[in-house]
Amino acid sequence: EIVLTQSPGTLSLSPGERATLSCRASQSVAGNYLAWYQQKPGQAPWLLIFGASSRATGIPDRFSGSGSGTDFTLTISRLEPEDFAVYFCQQYGSSITFGQGTRLEIK
Amino acid sequence: EVQLVESGGGLVQPGGSLRLSCAASGLTFSKNALSWVRQAPGTGLEWVSIISDDATYTRYAGSVKGRFTISRDNSKNTVFLEMNSLRVEDTAVYYCAKSSGSGVGKDYLDSWGQGALVTVSS
Numbered sequence A: 001e002i003v004l005t006q007s008p009g010t011l012s013l014s015p016g017e018r019a020t021l022s023c024r025a026s027q028s029v030a031g032n033y034l035a036w037y038q039q040k041p042g043q044a045p046w047l048l049i050f051g052a053s054s055r056a057t058g059i060p061d062r063f064s065g066s067g068s069g070t071d072f073t074l075t076i077s078r079l080e081p082e083d084f085a086v087y088f089c090q091q092y093g094s095s096i097t098f099g100q101g102t103r104l105e106i107k
Numbered sequence B: 001e002v003q004l005v006e007s008g009g010g011l012v013q014p015g016g017s018l019r020l021s022c023a024a025s026g027l028t029f030s031k032n033a034l035s036w037v038r039q040a041p042g043t044g045l046e047w048v049s050i051i052s053d054d055a056t057y058t059r060y061a062g063s064v065k066g067r068f069t070i071s072r073d074n075s076k077n078t079v080f081l082e083m084n085s086l087r088v089e090d091t092a093v094y095y096c097a098k099s100s101g102s103g104v105g106k107d108y109l110d111s112w113g114q115g116a117l118v119t120v121s122s
Helices: none
Strands: A004-007 A010-013 A019-025 A034-039 A046-050 A063-068 A071-076 A086-091 A102-106 B003-007 B010-012 B018-025 B034-039 B045-051 B058-060 B068-073 B078-083 B092-099 B109-112 B116-120
Touching: A004 A086, A010 A019, A019 A034, A019 A086, A019 A102, A034 A063, A046 A063, A046 B109, A071 A086, B003 B092, B018 B034, B018 B092, B018 B116, B034 B078, B034 B109, B045 B068, B045 B078, B045 B092, B058 B068
Parallel strands: A010 A102, B010 B116
Antiparallel strands: A004 A019, A019 A071, A034 A046, A034 A086, A063 A071, A086 A102, B003 B018, B018 B078, B034 B045, B034 B092, B045 B058, B068 B078, B092 B109, B092 B116
16 A cells, blocks of 8 residues: 655745655555645645646646655645645555655644 | 535544535536545645546556545445545545546536545544
């Protein structure tokens, strides 16, 4: 099973700042089959990025994904108030596993 | 717009059984695989099971294999999760999620329901 480790556990930033979230896999993710989801309290996860770098429909271009192999990054270029949430990475190249999440909180 | 609505959650004693349903609309149901993903209180996401578009293939997480069964009725646009021999550690919100493809591999989850809470407690 591929284990995904996200860092940091919590990220404290202010609106307008840049956020960089990391997701590291215990082994190479086949085909860069890596997705990112946003989850707000009491809500279901929402797909942001698939294929490591492709934005899902309707996702603003301030969200971008990058990386390959075992190291992946989600970047939010300029934080908006609605971006403060928990973010999960997920690999779907070998079964499905999720990272433990990064909480993005307002500083 | 894709809508997934879970039902059937509730309180059950350890060792008991429960059947979750997920009714879908706004999509060609028979063309997509569907997954169940759960989230224990205050924790992360755990994939539970997936079923292919025509129900030919199913997969399970090791933690539920042999206890849970996924199925679907394409005539009713509904997917099910039959949960037996429930344990306290199965307590979670269970989400139904639509795959981007039709099979049981190499697809991300592009639409999610709002979840159904399952509590296993004596």
